[in-house]
Amino acid sequence: MRKILFVNACVRPNSRTYFLAQTVLEKLDGEITEVCLCRENLAPLCRNRLEERNTQLAAQNYAAPLFQYARQFAAADEIVIAAPYWDLAFPSVLRIYLEYVTVTGLTFRYTEAGVPVGLCRAKRLIYVTTSGGTIGSQNFGYDYIKALSKTFYGIPNVRCFQAENLDIQGADVDRILRKAVQEIENSDIQSL
Numbered sequence: 001m002r003k004i005l006f007v008n009a010c011v012r013p014n015s016r017t018y019f020l021a022q023t024v025l026e027k028l029d030g031e032i033t034e035v036c037l038c039r040e041n042l043a044p045l046c047r048n049r050l051e052e053r054n055t056q057l058a059a060q061n062y063a064a065p066l067f068q069y070a071r072q073f074a075a076a077d078e079i080v081i082a083a084p085y086w087d088l089a090f091p092s093v094l095r096i097y098l099e100y101v102t103v104t105g106l107t108f109r110y111t112e113a114g115v116p117v118g119l120c121r122a123k124r125l126i127y128v129t130t131s132g133g134t135i136g137s138q139n140f141g142y143d144y145i146k147a148l149s150k151t152f153y154g155i156p157n158v159r160c161f162q163a164e165n166l167d168i169q170g171a172d173v174d175r176i177l178r179k180a181v182q183e184i185e186n187s188d189i190q191s192l
């Protein structure tokens with residue numbers, strides 16, 4: 001069975017982003033494993049953790065516990081990330097998670113010429129977000145995930161579903177979300 005990794009970076013209870021992501025997940029075939037980042041106790045790679053990581057990498061000990069997220073990410077057949085639009089990007093817990101995922105020898109490697117080559121199994125990553133105002137062309141969060149996926153992880157197909165303007169005064173939140181759900185329903189994501 002296909003392994004779908006659901007990276008949940010939603011922070012608020014009753015998150016609209018989480019709700020939209022469920023619509024995406026319902027359309028996909030496979031066994032879903034959720035990593036709820038707010039429950040993972042993720043800490044940034046400060047000096048001690050970085051040294052530990054370097055030691056394990058030098059020993060090529062990819063089975064070390066601190067590589068669990070990278071191993072899981074690399075083995076997934078498909079990845080869905082749900083992250084609200086925060087400060088033109090996404091919550092910092094997702095950035096920390098990516099520090100643990102972006103590991104040479106597990107999710108990518110460098111050629112002798114220094115060119116990154118992806119080692120991830122997934123062919124597609126779907127990013128889901130919602131915003132209080134208008135995102136326009138400034139979704140640094142999604143653009144960053146897309147760049148990492150294509151340049152490092154080797155995931156060629158990256159796409160985004162979003163719902164905007166949810167916090168504008170008088171916004172008809174239900175209508176905006178219904179429209180976003182409809183876009184997902186009408187999309188071709190079922191066929192990879």
Ligand SMILES: Cc1cc2nc3c(=O)[nH]c(=O)nc-3n(C[C@H](O)[C@H](O)[C@H](O)COP(=O)(O)O)c2cc1C
Nearest residue numbers: 012015016017084085086087088130131132133134
């Ligand atoms: C810390 C924080 C930062 C935010 N930054 C932005 C922002 O830069 N632009 C924007 O349009 N909305 C911003 N918002 C509003 C959220 O994007 C919006 O409420 C979103 O729907 C929250 O998703 P959720 O319901 O999944 O939590 C921010 C909200 C929070 C709490």
